[in-house]
Amino acid sequence: MSHNDKYEAVIGLEVHVQLLTKSKAFSSDATEYGAPPNTQVSVITLGHPGTLPCYNKKALEFAVKIGLATNCSIRKENQWARKNYFYPDLPKGYQITQHTTPLCTAGFLVLKMEGYENKIGITRIHMEEDAGKSMHDQDPYFTLIDLNRAGIPLIEIVSEPDLRTADEAYTYVSEIRKIVRYLDICDGNMEEGSMRCDANVSVRLKGAEEYGQKVEVKNMNSIRNVKRAIEHEIIRQIDLIEKGERVDQDTRSFDALKGTTTSMRSKEAANDYRYFPEPDLPPIIVSEEYVQKVKSEMPSLPEQLKQKFISLGLSDYDASVLTEEKEIANYFMAVCNGTKNVKAAVNWVMGPVKSFCNEQAISISEFLIPAKTISELISMIDEGGMNFSIASQKLFPELLKNPSANPKQLAEGMNLIQQSDEGLILKYIDEALAKFPEKVAEFKGGKTGIASLFMGEVMKLSKGKADPKLTNKLLLQKLDS
């Protein structure tokens, strides 16, 4: 029996999401990434005495949105709390957060895994503020502090310990990222730290009721590293247990180069945050009307769009790929607005459009051919003026060079419109057959494969513009007559 069959992991995730507001949570300084250090600050951010925080309306709206998108209940009476600890990147000596009254509670996300589903409980989502940034390796004698990030609005999404594998954790974080991007409340960029994830990992014998000792893992700066860190941590803990040793309560840091975790702090330094209500900020009352208003303004979520696409006749796979990013889903819907041929719309967006974006490593928002033009291409093909391969291999590259061009005019200018005039095609066929009388005889003698020779000849005579379907039909009629 392998260890993997003997043990199971219990994983809960805490995801911090920086909200895409223009100004900070409790003050009006800018939040833009990449400004020179310590320029986007104010007396509130710097924690000067006598200053008063005032919460950002937009941040509240964003927090309600993520709560609704993850099936949470939204709390009516919200208070703020101070979480006290000393660290140089926290000028006030406390972080303003929510403690006993998180804005969102009791939600869930359904993860679609390979061959099964797992419903992951969302314990809570609360509003808080970010700390500044400490740089430990730029100066030999000092830690350098940049407070531009201090006070940026955050939400923390805490899951129930419902995840069982590193793959589920990977899928869960991917889902959260997809949702915050759809909602336009965070860019979901883990590399730049606008989305961060901590994992609580423990292992236990399969079927055991009690949880094992949990270990917190931090510093995983990509979704892939979340998976790698958890995979490593599960094996580390199982090895300890198998050796008869104990898993200690610990906070461990993931080392992406080594793929291992190392202890960050010992137990005796365990923090005591001494939470208490923040008296400087009056309570926030979130009315039912407000929640309904926010709900009515929410865009479609990925899962809703996926179901909609499936109902249009798309396969599960195609619907998943097209809803991976909001911009692709929107582009696809815009193409569908201009044509009834959904299947062709799927082929164009999943084919030439997406391939081009992938090759150029651009997002579809940087793709310049309007969706309307793709709809027109589909109509041109459906009306028989062109086939897919000419449209995608000849016309599409020209459109990439000249994205605002009218595709029909461009195709005419390039002499790409197919010939579907029966009389003309018959004339080409007659010419072709007259050129190879002995081959016609061979065909009539049963060598039907030879038809492609005549087809090629017709194409040559028509400069590749004869409608192949029609030509094929007329050619066979002629040969069989």
Add this chain to the structure above:
Amino acid sequence: MNMEVNNELIDKLAILARLEFDSVSREAIKKDLQNILGFVDKINELQLDDVDPLIYITDEVNVLRGDDVKQTITHEEAMKNVPVKDSDYIKVPKVLKGK
């Protein structure tokens, strides 16, 4: 409920508050803390089960601001009171050991 202010408690609070006490000042703070807890014990003698804690001194709710950016101080002003700095950063003693 009487809470005993012993050396252990003082040491824990000292760590949390980043303070240091020698044996003389520790005795002094112990006495001060004991007095403060004495006040609290006095209040605890009252029947307060039906009284909500007072957190806010006004009845105001939903005091929120629009998401508007205003630059209220310059970088130079922000750095004015920083004891150790360079032109960009605030400098503090090394936080991580061994780095």
